[in-house]
Amino acid sequence: MDIATLNDHFGLPGVLAFEDHAGLTRARITTPACTATVYLHGAHLTHWQPTGQKPVLFLSDKSEFAANKAIRGGVPICFPWFGARTGVHKVTLTGDRADGPMHGFARLQSWTVAFAALSPADGSLRLVLTLDPSPESQALGFDHFRAVYELSLGATLTMKLTVANGGTEPLVFEEALHTYFAVGDAGKTLVHGLEGATYYDKTDGMATKHMPAEPFLFTQETDRALPSTTANVVIEDTVNARRIHVDKSGSNTSVVWNPWKGMADLDASQSHQFVCVETVNGFENAITLTPGESHSMTAHIGIESV
Numbered sequence: 001m002d003i004a005t006l007n008d009h010f011g012l013p014g015v016l017a018f019e020d021h022a023g024l025t026r027a028r029i030t031t032p033a034c035t036a037t038v039y040l041h042g043a044h045l046t047h048w049q050p051t052g053q054k055p056v057l058f059l060s061d062k063s064e065f066a067a068n069k070a071i072r073g074g075v076p077i078c079f080p081w082f083g084a085r086t087g088v089h090k091v092t093l094t095g096d097r098a099d100g101p102m103h104g105f106a107r108l109q110s111w112t113v114a115f116a117a118l119s120p121a122d123g124s125l126r127l128v129l130t131l132d133p134s135p136e137s138q139a140l141g142f143d144h145f146r147a148v149y150e151l152s153l154g155a156t157l158t159m160k161l162t163v164a165n166g167g168t169e170p171l172v173f174e175e176a177l178h179t180y181f182a183v184g185d186a187g188k189t190l191v192h193g194l195e196g197a198t199y200y201d202k203t204d205g206m207a208t209k210h211m212p213a214e215p216f217l218f219t220q221e222t223d224r225a226l227p228s229t230t231a232n233v234v235i236e237d238t239v240n241a242r243r244i245h246v247d248k249s250g251s252n253t254s255v256v257w258n259p260w261k262g263m264a265d266l267d268a269s270q271s272h273q274f275v276c277v278e279t280v281n282g283f284e285n286a287i288t289l290t291p292g293e294s295h296s297m298t299a300h301i302g303i304e305s306v
Contacts, residue, residue: 001113010116016125022065025110033123033154041067042107043129043149046074050155053303054240058182058274060266070107072265073180073274075159077149079106080142080173082255082282088206089227089283094172095141103178105137106147114148124154145171157301159279163287164294171289176255176280177299179246184239186258186272190215193233194254199224200283218275221260227283229254235277243304246277250297253280 001009003025006018017028021039026046029036037047049055059073070076084090086098101108115128131147144167152158165171183189192215200206202223211226215236230252235244248254255278262268279299281287287295 006113010113012116012118012125015118016116016127023067024065027113027116027127029125029127029153031118031123031125031154036125036153038127038129038151039065039071040110040113040129041065042071042109043077043111043131044071044074044107045151045159046071048153048157048301050303053242053305055182056157056244056301056303058180058270060270062265062267064265067110068108069265070103072263075180076103076107076176076178077161078103078174078176078178078280079147079161079163080104080145080175082174082176082280083202089200089225091172091284091286093174093286094170097141100140103176104174105134105140105142106131109134109136111149119152119154122154124152124156127151127153142171142173143167144169145173156303158298159301160296160298162294162296163289165289165291168291170291172286174280174282174286175297176253176278176282177297178255178276178278179299179301180274180276181235181237181244182273183235183237183275184273186218186260186275188238189275190217190236190238191233191256191275191277192236193231194226194229194256197226197229197231197254199226216256218258218260222256222258224256225280225283226254226256227285228252233277235275241306243306245300245302245304246279247300247302248279248298250295251279251281251299252285253282254278255280255282
């Protein structure tokens, strides 16, 4: 649909409007409970700010907005693999190939708006987007799936990714909600809830290690994949005097990440303005769906001022 048609079908006066930004279509959301921005490119939530709070999601000032580029920040959807398609501790995914873009193709494709409505109960906006097979996904071996992404945007944020297998063979995939949380200073931010958990250290050749017994403090480049955890976490942002609660379901993997330096689309001065705490199914906990089966993974975000 073009922007005019999207606004005719799904627009809500004063609440939800679709517009162009740098050649990409985005939804701008304003409710009494929050403001938010969602790009159809990658079904990418780039902004969520509950009323009375600072923005909860980080977005790089150098992020590229282009059809062949991933947006740096917000909540990238990684599907149907996380990181590289193959590697240490990885299972064989559908298609049994080694090629494909980092973090899969879902964040590089335009999703379709399926539903939008304002909840009369709490004033939150529910937005549903879908992704079906494309020539690009089919070329990578994924030709029988449907992904449905449901967002509930209000004083809290709920993100639910459901994948269904519409084929006649098992569907094996990884997935992640690669959330960039905005913080006052990554070096003064604690993550509670992962104490003692086993992780793979991606900065040390995927060596198997254990998280400390106390809450985790970011002090250097961090890229830790916790392959077997269903734990909820609390991000303690001491500078902004708030706690970000991340409750998840349908997820058996978590990842904590901060590059501690600049990147091509991230200025070094911004590298301490976020921490990534990701809701994932990956590595040995990749998802296998039999024909006709579906799986949902959910992350629920709430803010507590302290």
